[in-house]
Amino acid sequence: MMRGTPITEQLHEYIAQTFAPEDALLQSMPADAARQGVPMIHIDATQGRFLQLLMRACRAKRVLEIGSLFGYSAIWMARALPVDGTLHALEINPLHVKLIRENVMRAGLAEKVTVVEGDAAQTLPALKVHAPFDFAFVDADKLGYVDYFEGVMPLLRTGGVIVADNMSAGGKVWNAAEANERNNVTTMRALNERIARHPRLTSLLVPIGDGMCVGVVE
Numbered sequence: 001m002m003r004g005t006p007i008t009e010q011l012h013e014y015i016a017q018t019f020a021p022e023d024a025l026l027q028s029m030p031a032d033a034a035r036q037g038v039p040m041i042h043i044d045a046t047q048g049r050f051l052q053l054l055m056r057a058c059r060a061k062r063v064l065e066i067g068s069l070f071g072y073s074a075i076w077m078a079r080a081l082p083v084d085g086t087l088h089a090l091e092i093n094p095l096h097v098k099l100i101r102e103n104v105m106r107a108g109l110a111e112k113v114t115v116v117e118g119d120a121a122q123t124l125p126a127l128k129v130h131a132p133f134d135f136a137f138v139d140a141d142k143l144g145y146v147d148y149f150e151g152v153m154p155l156l157r158t159g160g161v162i163v164a165d166n167m168s169a170g171g172k173v174w175n176a177a178e179a180n181e182r183n184n185v186t187t188m189r190a191l192n193e194r195i196a197r198h199p200r201l202t203s204l205l206v207p208i209g210d211g212m213c214v215g216v217v218e
């Protein structure tokens with residue numbers, strides 16, 4: 001039997017409006033990006049607030065994001081950085097890179113955010129020079145998730161936090177029978193298992209958005 005309170009549309013709206021109100025910039029960004037044909041696959045405001053909360057809890061100063069789309073989550077995170085904090089945003093799509101740079105500029109965060117253009121599988125190893133990182137958010141192509149996780153873990157400090165999005169795989173992750181090569185269920189099940197059993201992580205799949213798996217590094 002499920003315990004706890006189901007999240008209704010009204011409850012979600014209440015949480016969003018009370019704890020995660022968007023300013024004019026955050027509100028306008030999705031529509032601007034949609035006009036240029038960018039898919040609407042960014043996190044929602046409550047997830048943005050959740051990332052900020054986790055960052056503040058671990059006093060994150062050096063942050064890494066894999067998969068930034070048009071910069072929505074990056075702006076939420078960059079706003080939770082201290083004055084001398086930095087965020088490296090790894091993004092493969094040149095149009096997305098352009099939009100991230102524009103939006104970060106509009107947010108007045110250009111000094112804090114460095115956009116690293118290219119395939120994260122290629123660009124991630126070079127970020128070792130900026131390690132240790134305090135916080136990492138993985139939100140790129142799902143098939144690369146396990147490799148990103150393995151690449152990011154050695155770059156995180158003790159007490160740092162790793163977050164991976166879409167770890168509920170559209171609500172299907174619990175169902176082994178759904179796992180096949182055409183969907184993300186197989187990958188998400190494998191990575192959830194890995195994170196849950198990882199000797200350096202205290203972790204949980206948090207049912208926010210499409211599921212954010214959060215691990216604190218020991």
Ligand SMILES: C[S@@+](CC[C@H](N)C(=O)[O-])C[C@H]1O[C@@H](n2cnc3c(N)ncnc32)[C@H](O)[C@@H]1O
Nearest residue numbers: 042043067069072073091092119120139140141
């Ligand atoms: C779900 S979207 C990111 C959403 C963003 N984190 C947000 O919530 O605002 C995934 C992004 O990952 C990018 N991406 C896909 N494969 C990638 C790769 N190999 N390296 C870097 N970025 C990649 C896509 O171009 C897309 O912009």
